[in-house]
Amino acid sequence: MKQTSLYPVQEKPIKKRFVLISVLNRDKYLYAMFLPFLIYYIIFNYIPMTGLVIAFKDFKPGHGIYHGDWVGLKWIIQFFNSPYAYRTIRNTVLISLYQLLFGFPIPILFAVCISEIRQIRFKRIVQTASYLPHFISTVVLVGIIMNFFAINNGIVNNIIEKLGENRINFLINPRWFRTLYVGSGIWSSFGFSSIIYIAAITGIDPSLYEAAKIDGITKFKQVYHITLPMISTTIVILFILQLGRVMSVGFEKVFLMYSPAVYETADVISTYIYRQGIESSSYSFASAVGLFNSLINFSFVYTANRISRMTTQISLW
Amino acid sequence: MSSENKHGIRRICLLLCLILTLSLFACGTAESTTESTTGSTTSTGGTTSDDPSTPVYEYTGSAPISDETVTITILTTNDASKILGFSEMTWWQEVLERANVNLVMDEIDSSSYADVIRPRLAAAVDLPDIVQLSGRDDDMSYVNSGIFVELTDYYDEFGYNLTKQFEEHTMLKSSITTPDGKIFYIPYIFTTANNSRCLMINNDFVNSVGMEIGQIKTIDDYYEYLVAVGQNDTNNNSDPADEVPLFMRAGMIQIWGMYWGLDLVDSGGFQREANGEVICGYSDERYREMLAFFNRLYDENLLYSEFATANFDTQNALFANNQVGSLIHFVSNSTGYSQRINPEWDFFTDEPIIQPVVPLTGPYGDQHVYGRDALGTLFGITRFCEDPETVFKFIDYLFSEEVGELTWYGIEGVDYERVDGEIALNSIYIDNEDNYRSKQGYNFSGLPSYQLGGGYMATQCDFVRDMSNNVLSQYVMNPTITFSYKLESENEVIQAYLADIQTYFSENLMAFIMGTRSLDTWDSYISDLERMNLSEIIAVYQAASDRAVANQ
Numbered sequence: 001m002k003q004t005s006l007y008p009v010q011e012k013p014i015k016k017r018f019v020l021i022s023v024l025n026r027d028k029y030l031y032a033m034f035l036p037f038l039i040y041y042i043i044f045n046y047i048p049m050t051g052l053v054i055a056f057k058d059f060k061p062g063h064g065i066y067h068g069d070w071v072g073l074k075w076i077i078q079f080f081n082s083p084y085a086y087r088t089i090r091n092t093v094l095i096s097l098y099q100l101l102f103g104f105p106i107p108i109l110f111a112v113c114i115s116e117i118r119q120i121r122f123k124r125i126v127q128t129a130s131y132l133p134h135f136i137s138t139v140v141l142v143g144i145i146m147n148f149f150a151i152n153n154g155i156v157n158n159i160i161e162k163l164g165e166n167r168i169n170f171l172i173n174p175r176w177f178r179t180l181y182v183g184s185g186i187w188s189s190f191g192f193s194s195i196i197y198i199a200a201i202t203g204i205d206p207s208l209y210e211a212a213k214i215d216g217i218t219k220f221k222q223v224y225h226i227t228l229p230m231i232s233t234t235i236v237i238l239f240i241l242q243l244g245r246v247m248s249v250g251f252e253k254v255f256l257m258y259s260p261a262v263y264e265t266a267d268v269i270s271t272y273i274y275r276q277g278i279e280s281s282s283y284s285f286a287s288a289v290g291l292f293n294s295l296i297n298f299s300f301v302y303t304a305n306r307i308s309r310m311t312t313q314i315s316l317w
Numbered sequence: 318m319s320s321e322n323k324h325g326i327r328r329i330c331l332l333l334c335l336i337l338t339l340s341l342f343a344c345g346t347a348e349s350t351t352e353s354t355t356g357s358t359t360s361t362g363g364t365t366s367d368d369p370s371t372p373v374y375e376y377t378g379s380a381p382i383s384d385e386t387v388t389i390t391i392l393t394t395n396d397a398s399k400i401l402g403f404s405e406m407t408w409w410q411e412v413l414e415r416a417n418v419n420l421v422m423d424e425i426d427s428s429s430y431a432d433v434i435r436p437r438l439a440a441a442v443d444l445p446d447i448v449q450l451s452g453r454d455d456d457m458s459y460v461n462s463g464i465f466v467e468l469t470d471y472y473d474e475f476g477y478n479l480t481k482q483f484e485e486h487t488m489l490k491s492s493i494t495t496p497d498g499k500i501f502y503i504p505y506i507f508t509t510a511n512n513s514r515c516l517m518i519n520n521d522f523v524n525s526v527g528m529e530i531g532q533i534k535t536i537d538d539y540y541e542y543l544v545a546v547g548q549n550d551t552n553n554n555s556d557p558a559d560e561v562p563l564f565m566r567a568g569m570i571q572i573w574g575m576y577w578g579l580d581l582v583d584s585g586g587f588q589r590e591a592n593g594e595v596i597c598g599y600s601d602e603r604y605r606e607m608l609a610f611f612n613r614l615y616d617e618n619l620l621y622s623e624f625a626t627a628n629f630d631t632q633n634a635l636f637a638n639n640q641v642g643s644l645i646h647f648v649s650n651s652t653g654y655s656q657r658i659n660p661e662w663d664f665f666t667d668e669p670i671i672q673p674v675v676p677l678t679g680p681y682g683d684q685h686v687y688g689r690d691a692l693g694t695l696f697g698i699t700r701f702c703e704d705p706e707t708v709f710k711f712i713d714y715l716f717s718e719e720v721g722e723l724t725w726y727g728i729e730g731v732d733y734e735r736v737d738g739e740i741a742l743n744s745i746y747i748d749n750e751d752n753y754r755s756k757q758g759y760n761f762s763g764l765p766s767y768q769l770g771g772g773y774m775a776t777q778c779d780f781v782r783d784m785s786n787n788v789l790s791q792y793v794m795n796p797t798i799t800f801s802y803k804l805e806s807e808n809e810v811i812q813a814y815l816a817d818i819q820t821y822f823s824e825n826l827m828a829f830i831m832g833t834r835s836l837d838t839w840d841s842y843i844s845d846l847e848r849m850n851l852s853e854i855i856a857v858y859q860a861a862s863d864r865a866v867a868n869q
Contacts, residue, residue: 029327029330029331033337036334083821083848083849084817084820169623171626172623172831174833260567260823260826261824261827263824275816276816278435280812281435281458
């Protein structure tokens with residue numbers, strides 16, 4: 001007589017390999033579309049990472065990046081021994097923090113304002129006009145800044161003079177550099193950056209606003225209690241990503257805008273690397289400082305992600 | 318969704334994947350252009366024959382370099398002044414024709430050459446026969462890496478024309494010789510006596526303020542001229558505030574050091590005094606006096622207020638509006654500035670509006686115009702070259718008198734005639750219609766060659782040519798410390814400290830002139846330089862200069 005068990009028979013667990021194969025087979029076309037980008041990132045981002053080894057070597061051109069003597073942290077120590085290490089780090093952090101402080105909220109506020117516009121035609125015109133500056137190249141943008149803020153014939157100084165004040169030499173006064181840099185960056189990017197927030201706001205359930213109207217709360221409170229909380233996930237994620245760029249002030253724009261007269265506030269890590277490392281063909285030094293830069297950025301992102309996960313349960317990973 | 322639709326979507330997805338994947342492997346666009354220019358149509362050949370009974374062609378310094386056409390490849394800059402492609406430059410094609418060379422030129426735009434060439438040399442893969450360097454390989458990293466072939470023996474055996482150049486420019490050979498006595502590069506050679514950097518004054522402005530150019534002899538006289546220009550509507554356009562008494566771009570300020578006996582330009586601020594001691598001009602008391610002078614000019618609006626950010630476009634716009642009272646620049650630019658101010662200015666009959674003047678006498682009696690280091694860019698023969706001997710012969714030929722005349726005066730019978738042994742330029746050369754000379758290759762520096770001093774001045778009006786050759790040439794101050802290679806230990810000192818010190822020099826130059834840093838803090842400035850190990854840098858330059866003088 002066949003004895004039956006009183007307990008449910010455990011099915012034999014399906015081997016993970018077969019689960020993986022079935023998932024791959026089920027979504028094969030999606031993975032096939034993803035494949036080129038995976039190859040791209042492996043070839044152009046992950047494989048070149050091995051070249052970071054020159055940050056710890058005394059790299060000589062022509063010998064290859066895997067040859068040369070090991071020098072350990074020599075280049076990092078040389079960077080910190082430089083009288084300009086503190087200044088470049090300070091300028092980099094300050095410019096990034098100003099961009100974060102002033103540049104991060106503006107697209108959010110602009111998106112909120114845009115979403116409140118009822119006239120569709122006007123809304124589209126404003127939106128389009130706002131993100132057109134994003135497509136102006138850095139060189140053209142800096143050229144515009146140089147022309148507008150020139151002391152002799154710049155339109156800004158012409159207006160200042162008409163108002164009865166003295167002309168200001170914006171371009172060679174260190175006090176104005178960060179303002180010009182951050183301000184022009186905000187002007188060129190706030191419209192394009194607001195697109196993602198506009199999309200997030202568009203996805204909010206309208207019934208929440210209807211309920212709020214019924215309860216009689218003001219427009220401002222609607223924004224504060226409904227709009228902002230509903231897009232908080234987007235805000236937090238973009239904030240974390242922005243933190244990952246704190247130590248990476250863009251080289252091109254600073255390089256085009258700065259001169260020895262404004263080094264005090266304009267000289268950042270990337271421009272210092274360019275002068276000390278690239279112009280002198282000291283690639284090991286440039287790599288070492290660049291690696292240091294990236295590690296600091298990563299630590300910011302990691303910390304911000306952890307804090308965000310602990311406090312808001314929203315995180316990148 | 319029907320199965321047919323599903324299949325269609327799948328096919329579209331797969332096609333998209335294929336396109337995206339293939340795009341990853343598509344070749345990137347090349348920044349360079351490659352031109353092949355042929356001296357003759359015969360095939361590539363060498364200079365020697367396998368048959369021992371066939372006489373071997375012997376190069377003796379003149380064309381041709383070989384009895385068979387030789388193909389040579391070169392990576393170089395396209396030279397900012399070039400209007401046509403190299404293959405269309407008649408004068409240079411004539412050079413290749415005579416040399417029996419097929420030159421394959423890989424040209425990079427000069428504005429991005431440095432950024433392109435450095436990584437290519439760092440990778441050292443598939444380089445052509447000849448490469449133009451960006452910079453001078455100061456720390457000999459390329460030399461030590463073996464990218465370039467040693468040329469010492471080639472200089473001794475085949476350097477017929479280069480040797481003559483070294484006799485004329487006595488410091489040049491020691492500049493390109495390594496501490497252990499080897500040579501790896503061939504220089505482009507600048508003329509040093511004919512195209513000096515001098516003070517040029519707007520003659521119309523001088524007349525407008527009731528002065529004469531001959532009255533402006535000292536720094537104090539010059540200051541009075543600047544004040545007069547600043548206070549009057551010297552260009553008569555009803556705007557008395559638009560004149561720029563002294564125009565400068567960043568980088569021009571240092572040239573003024575010559576009036577205080579300082580060389581702040583080509584040697585990075587280091588100079589060898591008459592007693593053999595090397596000093597740093599940026600820490601000298603005379604430099605402080607020079608800064609005080611310019612600070613005064615800046616405060617009184619006599620110095621162009623945007624000098625820190627001015628560029629060529631700014632300069633051209635100011636000349637077009639006749640706003641410039643004076644500037645220091647290459648004397649050869651005098652006629653160009655005059656033409657920009659007044660397109661009707663007659664090159665053959667009128668005196669230039671922007672005139673070079675007899676050098677001012679400085680506070681210490683220095684009366685100079687600034688020459689230059691003869692050493693220009695460097696070219697090297699790479700280890701990938703299969704026949705470096707033949708390539709070197711071609712390069713040596715480019716330094717011959719024949720090539721000099723051909724590339725600066727043109728073709729005899731077309732561009733000039735020889736009258737009693739002297740060169741008489743024809744109208745096609747002088748008139749220079751539609752940039753004729755530039756199109757032929759005049760002043761092309763993308764190949765190892767040299768500036769012919771007489772040829773450089775040939776394009777100038779009589780006034781400028783006479784001034785340069787007969788007056789200014791007496792006052793030429795060339796750099797006392799020319800480029801030289803240093804020992805590895807010296808290079809480590811340079812690499813560790815020099816870039817920071819140069820940053821300190823340049824930002825404090827601006828700060829002192831604009832007044833954002835007071836000259837009362839001079840002692841602090843000197844202390845900071847000492848803390849930045851300036852004395853070690855000076856010691857390195859002293860040792861290198863002593864070696865260069867000994868090897869002269």
